[in-house]
Amino acid sequence: xxxxxxxxxxxxxxxxxxxxxxxxxxxxxxxxxxxxxxxxxxxxxxxxxxxxxxxxxxxxxxxxxxxxxxxxxxxxxxxxxxxxxxxxxxxxxxxxxxxxxxxxxxxxxxxxxxxxxxxxxxxxxxxxxxxxxxxxxxxxxxxxxxxxxxxxxxxxxxxxxx
Numbered sequence: 059x060x061x062x063x064x065x066x067x068x069x070x071x072x073x074x075x076x077x078x079x080x081x082x083x084x085x086x087x088x089x090x091x092x093x094x095x096x097x098x099x100x101x102x103x104x105x106x107x108x109x110x111x112x113x114x115x116x117x118x119x120x121x122x123x124x125x126x127x128x129x130x131x132x133x134x135x136x137x138x139x140x141x142x143x144x145x146x147x148x149x150x151x152x153x154x155x156x157x158x159x160x161x162x163x164x165x166x167x168x169x170x171x172x173x174x175x176x177x178x179x180x181x182x183x184x185x186x187x188x189x190x191x192x193x194x195x196x197x198x199x200x201x202x203x204x205x206x207x208x209x210x211x212x213x214x215x216x217x218x219x220x
Contacts, residue, residue: 079201100183103206107178109188113195113202117168127161171195175207 061069061076069076072094085091103109123129123144132140144163148156173193180189194202 081203083205098183099186099188100181103178103181103188103204105178105181108175108207109178109190110172110174110205110207111176111190111194111202112170112172112205113200115167115169115171115195116197118166120164121166122163123161126163126166129161175209 065080066076068080074094085097091097118125122142124131124142129144131142132138132145134141144161147160147162173195176190176192176194178188179191181187182189188204190204196202
């Protein structure tokens with residue numbers, strides 16, 4: 059829809075329709091590829107492969123310390139008025155400042171995240187789909203980058219949290 063004239067020329071030269079996103083990837087056998095060729099999931103990945111999935115995590119907006127950093131919060135009863143407040147953030151007259159890096163409320167999510175070493179469960183060649191076991195960053199319909207994992211060791215046991 060909103061393609062610049064320059065990008066329109068690139069797409070026309072490659073003989074492909076304009077796409078929302080253009081990315082470059084390293085590929086080992088470039089000799090058998092031509093400009094405008096499509097790389098399908100089945101030609102790159104197979105079942106039981108290990109992959110790294112990169113994407114932009116879900117944005118949560120401005121969040122407090124309980125949600126953002128897992129602070130416990132204050133007492134719920136006995137007259138407490140600090141249920142989700144962070145509590146003390148530093149010392150007194152010395153050092154008379156808050157040290158950098160103190161965990162505080164702020165924007166959470168909407169960052170580049172890479173989940174490593176996910177297992178490829180199924181490759182659907184007809185629909186060009188890749189089914190992986192594990193968490194994939196971002197909301198539904200988000201664009202993610204899938205690369206073969208270089209550190210394909212033994213996976214964490216199911217149900218284990220890292």
